[in-house]
Amino acid sequence: MFPCFDQPDLKATMKLSVVNSSKWNQPISNQPVASTGLFNAVKHRKDSGLVSSSSKQLEAFAKIAGKNTILTTFQPTELLPTYVFAFGAGHLVMVGSVDGPVPISVYSLTSKKENLEIFSAYILDVTQKGMTFFQTIFGKAYPFKKYDQIFLRGLSVWAIENAAMVVYDDSLLKPSQTESDYYELADTLLHELSHHWFGNYVTIKWWDELWLKESFACFIASYAL
Numbered sequence: 001m002f003p004c005f006d007q008p009d010l011k012a013t014m015k016l017s018v019v020n021s022s023k024w025n026q027p028i029s030n031q032p033v034a035s036t037g038l039f040n041a042v043k044h045r046k047d048s049g050l051v052s053s054s055s056k057q058l059e060a061f062a063k064i065a066g067k068n069t070i071l072t073t074f075q076p077t078e079l080l081p082t083y084v085f086a087f088g089a090g091h092l093v094m095v096g097s098v099d100g101p102v103p104i105s106v107y108s109l110t111s112k113k114e115n116l117e118i119f120s121a122y123i124l125d126v127t128q129k130g131m132t133f134f135q136t137i138f139g140k141a142y143p144f145k146k147y148d149q150i151f152l153r154g155l156s157v158w159a160i161e162n163a164a165m166v167v168y169d170d171s172l173l174k175p176s177q178t179e180s181d182y183y184e185l186a187d188t189l190l191h192e193l194s195h196h197w198f199g200n201y202v203t204i205k206w207w208d209e210l211w212l213k214e215s216f217a218c219f220i221a222s223y224a225l
């Protein structure tokens, strides 16, 4: 990872490479994958110009992980505040997706796949309609290249609006989902989506303005519903 100033108005572009065992699934991040292939520590050190301590760590990792170690490089991010930078690696599986000008996908842990399968069509439908609605009323196209939504277990909050890679707590997907549970789910999906215009694209200067983007996201999600 990298040191940074966690200050919203200090935005930067970030370029991420992930090295992982081939037993894991394809990692996900804010941007689409630029390239993926077998990891070669020596070649990577040359290509990336990494300082020797980092390259030694990578070589040690490659030795432990064996020959089947994968290097994934992502496209550089848009200009982002660091608090919405993210990547996910491990046993994540894509459960559903829709193509279009902005590809939209939903992911879960492999072990929770069946639960998300029940809800994925609904989630994709609400997201697609929300994207069309927000683009129309804001007069600004969705400002990122794709939109991934990942459902995980045990988050400390319901959701986090990482740019183009939102994570949700899967307690939003209940086995016996009531009408009000569906409303709550749709409200949360639209809240996080709206942050891609208000928060991720246009960003607060400092944390004391957090209320502004949050109250606006609450309002506009209810309005969209």
Ligand SMILES: [Zn+2]
Residues within 6 Å of the ligand: 161, 191, 192, 195, 213, 214, 217
């Ligand atoms: Zn929010």
